[in-house]
Amino acid sequence: MSLIKVDSEKCGRDGICVEVCPLGLLSLDQEGRPQMLPAEAAFCIGCGHCVAVCSNGALDNSKNPISKHTAIPADYSPDPAQSALFLRSRRSIRHYEDKPVSREKILKLLDIARFAPSGHNSQAISYLVVEGPENLMRLSRIIVEWMRETVKLSPELAKRFNMPVVIREEEKSGARILRGAPHIIVAHAPADLAAAPVSTMLSLEYVELFAPALGLGTCWAGYAMACAQQFPAFSQFLKIPARRTITGILMAGYPRYRYHRLPARNPLDVAWFETG
Known part of the structure; x- marks a missing residue:
């Protein structure tokens, strides 16, 4: 055929x-x-x-x-100003309302990730949504355990990433590492897929950009990701399948605050390479 x-x-x-x-x-x-x-x-x-x-x-x-396939309307032409506003208005959300997001809305949020570019069109990224205060608290404790071990074995590295302070704040508030987010989205892929890290970045960035349209906010969970890469207990608790590896983690939920301005950024740094 x-x-x-x-x-x-x-x-x-x-x-x-x-x-x-x-x-x-x-x-x-x-x-x-x-x-x-x-x-x-x-x-x-x-x-x-x-x-x-x-x-x-x-x-x-x-x-x-x-x-x-879905047909693209013949008159579709993105407005440059609106497109720039859409991209610039994205914010990393670190304060969330104390309420969960419905699974229906989470699925709608994640569905957009399917359309992100992937290396060699591999489309091999899977997602695990962690919800429930007990599960999130357990993950936070695992991350603190990893940090304590890092402080002992690599004190300079731990200091550079502010781990002693983060440990104290987490023990005090219970919301320093995962920011009180009601959900975290864990992306995982085949461990031998070379394109997985870049494909994950692209797919989760689609999620980040789409989230505000659903009234949601997200933020990359850097400490959680570093822990997942270095501390087996993290993946073991989440029961990540063998021969798969965690490639990205986002916090997600309803933003507690609304932003009213677009912050400035450094000037564009670009050069042109010419012959001769």
Whole structure:
């Protein structure tokens, strides 16, 4: 069975689908229609570029069928000012309301992560949502335990990352490390997937950017991530499957406060490399 199907009546024979194939697997047959030879089909990553770029809807790919595509309105054109405002208004939220987010809303939040770019279209990131005060408190204690061990074994490193202070504040408030967030989102991927760290960053950034549209806020959990990478007890408590590794952690919940301004940032630092 052929991986791609072409509707000859709809095909404009412009060769655009051949040009955009990331791996160069498509070619034109004698009649100018796209084709993929059986030997090349095995290397198709199912990215869907060839199907998505065809304005006539003439091409179908069984690895990413047109029936699952969503049409982009012909008049869609993002406004630069609104797009910049959208991106700049993202804030890292470190204070949350004391109420959980429904699972329905969490699923809606995470669903957008599926559409983030992934290395070689691997789409191999999975998510574990940790909820419930007892589970979150247990994770905080594991992180404190890791910090105490770091203070003993690498005092200079611990001091550089302010761990002694964080330990004291966590013991006092119980909300210094995970910031009182009602949920943390743990991304994990196959341990041997080289693209996993970058793919995770991209997918969780989609989550971060989409969260405000749902009335939610997020923040990267840096201490938790460092602990997950160095302290096996963290992954063991979460029962992360064997041969998978934690690749990113976000805190999530309803923001306690609303921000009213866009903070300044350093000037753009860019250079141009020219020949001669």
